[in-house]
Amino acid sequence: MVEHLRYPEGIRLLLTPNRSLSWRGNVQIWVGLFTISALIATGMGIAGAWVIIPFAGLELAALAAGIYVTSRACQRREVLTIDDADxxxxxxxxxxxxxxxxxxxxxxxxxxxxxxxxxxxxxxxxxxxxxxxxxxxxxxxxxxxxxxxxxxxxxxxxxxxxxxxxxxxx
Structure with missing residues (x-):
């Protein structure tokens, strides 16, 4: 995303990656997926397939790590300022x-x-x-x-x- 910032001596641009969701939105999606996965894993555990529970936990941990890394990468910023001399x-x-x-x-x-x-x-x-x-x-x-x-x-x-x-x- 290229955004103009106020700068009377020339031009100043803020360059950021496109972000589809804020950090709060990412956390809300993770919580929703956690709830669904926890319900399914609990049901499977009660039915006798207790092996599902640790794998569901690993899956949610991997998803949380992926969301964190992606969100952090989307926080990059570059400010480009061009005036008459520099x-x-x-x-x-x-x-x-x-x-x-x-x-x-x-x-x-x-x-x-x-x-x-x-x-x-x-x-x-x-x-x-x-x-x-x-x-x-x-x-x-x-x-x-x-x-x-x-x-x-x-x-x-x-x-x-x-x-x-x-x-x-x-």
Missing amino acids: IHLEKGRIEKMAEWTLPRRYARLRLNAPRHPFTPPRMELIHRDTSVALGTFLNIEDTDTLIQLLEGRGLVIERREPDPEIGLWF
Whole structure:
């Protein structure tokens, strides 16, 4: 998702992955599945198939771990600020974990074309020896929106075609 933030000296964009549910919604779904699974496992245990109970517990633990990992990955954020002199990129989850400042005049955006038509191009901000991946979690539409915004701001875009590979998809 590409969201404009107020910034009078230039443009500031908040890049986040698309999230279908909040953390609370994910927990509610897990609780619902836990209730259904607990009812079934209890019924099977009463009927004599007690072996079902530990496997139901393992299944729910694996589901909880998957929901947690996915929810945590969806909390990533990138703030891209472009003013007259610099391009500033901040990455993190809840708080800023890393940041880069590149001179706008000499920086460029490298687009590595995808090998498969259903994936977005990989984007990197480049300046001399510094290469920073940008918006790795964006979908095709959001990537196209970001490219158009950056191109409209005068950022130099370097497009690369994928290396020819032998194979059907890769």
